[in-house]
């Protein structure tokens with residue numbers, strides 16, 4: 189399987205000259221293979237943003253190495269590396285540079301000298317991939333938050349990235365917008381094998397990933413499938429994370445004596461268990 193990104197014992201401190209100061213990222217190792225969706229979760233200050241800045245080469249580690257597409261990230265290959273990474277940020281209103289949706293998606297292509305016909309094709313395809321192809325001439329400020337983030341994803345896709353980073357990209361959206369964006373990312377992962385790294389506080393979003401990296405105080409506390417991570421239960425709560433709604437509801441029902449076979453992460457699983465354990469005997 190093709191490795192897209194790896195961190196090998198990476199450490200970074202904002203204050204390396206101060207002895208024994210806490211590292212923002214402390215001896216972290218992980219890798220992402222092509223087509224995987226990895227979610228990084230952790231409480232405020234756990235090192236998530238620093239980790240993203242290291243991936244993009246805005247910061248360089250004092251220890252360890254970062255490989256993007258199997259090449260060690262250095263100042264020399266920084267621009268080439270950045271061009272293989274698409275980013276979608278938190279605030280949908282801070283990401284628009286074009287007067288219309290298609291201008292906006294075309295912006296980076298134009299700056300990179302992509303020939304006109306190729307550019308038009310890429311703009312149309314990427315807007316189609318996020319189901320925004322009916323909005324080509326719309327002005328961005330007339331779109332909903334979810335639609336704006338989908339256009340931002342299209343802008344990233346048009347550059348044909350090897351890795352899409354979602355940095356708290358759903359945290360400012362209403363539930364519908366959030367759902368739209370997550371649905372879009374899931375479809376892109378399933379249909380075009382997009383590789384995704386998402387940074388999130390939202391446990392329900394993290395559930396959609398193939399693997400979760402759980403950060404605490406700069407260190408990788410745990411890594412595993414959503415099932416493995418949410419099985420940590422109270423440890424997650426202790427480190428400032430919520431459990432998924434269905435897990436909290438399962439715990440509550442069990443504490444009230446309702447019979448349930450397992451721990452559940454989705455409402456569908458919980459409803460099925462409730463039904464088979466209690467009503468369908």
Ligand SMILES: Nc1ncnc2c1ncn2[C@@H]1O[C@H](COP(=O)(O)OP(=O)(O)OP(=O)(O)O)[C@@H](O)[C@H]1O
Nearest residue numbers: 202211212213230231232233234235236237238239
């Ligand atoms: N520019 C900076 N200068 C000094 N220390 C910093 C700087 N940015 C972050 N830190 C510190 O590095 C540590 C990790 O912060 P970071 O922003 O990476 O965490 P985070 O998990 O992204 O938090 P949040 O969810 O609040 O964005 C924290 O202790 C933070 O105070």
